[in-house]
Amino acid sequence: MNIFEDYDAISQCNKCGFCQEACPVFRSTGHESGVARGRLALMRGIIEDRVQWTKELEDPLFNCLGCGACTASCLADVPTADLVIKGRAEYLEKVGRKPIHKLLFEQLLPYPKRLHMAARAAAFGKNSGMSKVAKALGLLRILGRDFAKAENIVEKLPPVPFRGLVKPGEYPGTGDTLRIGYFIGCGVDVIQQEAGQESLKILKKIGKTVTVLDNCCCGLPAWTYGDIDAAQKLALKNLEAFSSQSFDVIVTDCSSCASFLKKYPKVFQGDEKNQDLAQAQTPLFQDMVEFIFKNGYSTPTGKSPIVVTFHDPCHAVRGQGISRENREILKNIQGVEFREMPEADWCCGGAGSYALTHYDLSMKVLDRKMKNVESTEADFLVTSCPACMIQLSHGIRRAGLNTKVCHISEIVTGAKPKG
Ligand code: SF4
Numbered sequence: 001m002n003i004f005e006d007y008d009a010i011s012q013c014n015k016c017g018f019c020q021e022a023c024p025v026f027r028s029t030g031h032e033s034g035v036a037r038g039r040l041a042l043m044r045g046i047i048e049d050r051v052q053w054t055k056e057l058e059d060p061l062f063n064c065l066g067c068g069a070c071t072a073s074c075l076a077d078v079p080t081a082d083l084v085i086k087g088r089a090e091y092l093e094k095v096g097r098k099p100i101h102k103l104l105f106e107q108l109l110p111y112p113k114r115l116h117m118a119a120r121a122a123a124f125g126k127n128s129g130m131s132k133v134a135k136a137l138g139l140l141r142i143l144g145r146d147f148a149k150a151e152n153i154v155e156k157l158p159p160v161p162f163r164g165l166v167k168p169g170e171y172p173g174t175g176d177t178l179r180i181g182y183f184i185g186c187g188v189d190v191i192q193q194e195a196g197q198e199s200l201k202i203l204k205k206i207g208k209t210v211t212v213l214d215n216c217c218c219g220l221p222a223w224t225y226g227d228i229d230a231a232q233k234l235a236l237k238n239l240e241a242f243s244s245q246s247f248d249v250i251v252t253d254c255s256s257c258a259s260f261l262k263k264y265p266k267v268f269q270g271d272e273k274n275q276d277l278a279q280a281q282t283p284l285f286q287d288m289v290e291f292i293f294k295n296g297y298s299t300p301t302g303k304s305p306i307v308v309t310f311h312d313p314c315h316a317v318r319g320q321g322i323s324r325e326n327r328e329i330l331k332n333i334q335g336v337e338f339r340e341m342p343e344a345d346w347c348c349g350g351a352g353s354y355a356l357t358h359y360d361l362s363m364k365v366l367d368r369k370m371k372n373v374e375s376t377e378a379d380f381l382v383t384s385c386p387a388c389m390i391q392l393s394h395g396i397r398r399a400g401l402n403t404k405v406c407h408i409s410e411i412v413t414g415a416k417p418k419g
């Protein structure tokens with residue numbers, strides 16, 4: 001990958017500074033290198049040979065959340081988050097990559113069984129206190145410079161993955177015709193399993209058949225890290241598996257996975273054969289929110305009214321243009337009072353594994369989100385991305401709020417407030 005090819009796009013920045021207001025990183029640090037204008041200026045400097053590829057570039061390139069808020073407020077429509085990923089890809093080639101990422105992207109994420117084993121080992125470490133020993137020995141730093149600090153973001157790790165409870169394969173539904181593929185994101189598979197169970201109930205109500213897929217990671221973590229090669233391998237593995245089966249729709253309850261699945265043709269830019277394969281399957285992919293909205297599914301809460309607010313995952317609102325649908329779904333549930341929170345579409349600071357490398361910054365972004373949540377006095381903070389759920393739950397514990405975090409599927413089926 002070479003950012004020279006993007007000189008025109010990078011040069012579209014007219015340095016107006018409108019992106020400052022929208023950028024969660026700039027609003028937390030006040031550093032010009034942490035806003036779109038600064039990042040673009042650096043990349044332009046590299047292309048014009050005024051800036052060299054050194055480790056000094058790591059922070060400006062890697063502390064971007066990729067939230068896309070800058071582009072949404074940029075009159076020149078500069079796609080900074082995408083350009084930063086290209087910058088990262090070239091950084092990895094020129095300056096070097098960390099062995100842990102190679103292990104993660106090439107040895108774990110393509111193979112669900114290995115990922116499950118790693119998750120089980122992590123659950124054992126956490127539940128037995130072994131990870132405290134590893135922390136004391138400094139071993140956790142291997143996983144990311146702030147891993148030791150970030151360890152408590154995940155409160156508990158289930159001992160068995162989702163696909164250990166619900167085996168991949170076809171299940172009968174009560175619908176008339178729809179053949180649904182259910183794409184399991186890594187977040188649901190290893191952590192947010194209640195969300196997966198409720199999503200599956202909805203899919204079974206609507207579909208004639210629901211196939212729990214034996215997919216691997218969608219590839220988004222590798223892509224955002226700048227490891228394009230690893231992302232392509234993961235995407236191809238999924239595309240080949242999907243094309244051997246016949247579905248009317250492939251649904252995922254992770255908005256981040258959904259946005260990346262829809263992006264597969266872009267992932268194979270310049271590779272006609274695989275781009276065609278991706279193009280053929282892209283119309284099948286649906287975010288769970290879209291699926292619920294299109295099929296008009298809802299269950300009354302059945303208890304006293306609950307107050308609900310919604311956090312827009314970046315990959316839903318800017319990645320897929322989904323924001324009206326989730327609100328409509330929630331407002332139409334009998335017994336739900338929907339309260340909009342300020343800055344609902346601001347990034348929560350989760351951004352995948354961002355906290356493992358930028359814990360303090362991630363917490364500053366998160367604390368701002370929590371003030372906004374608190375102002376709604378909501379009983380439930382609802383969202384549609386398991387990674388956001390993990391980060392938001394950590395924020396709720398940090399802030400000592402009574403609000404509970406859940407997936408939109410859990411409200412729609414009525415599992416919350418029951419559970
Ligand atoms: S808003 Fe767009 S054009 Fe203006 S400084 Fe930011 S990136 Fe550049």
Ligand code: SF4
Nearest residue numbers: 023064065067068070
């Ligand atoms: S993508 Fe988000 S974090 Fe990155 S520069 Fe744009 S607004 Fe800032």
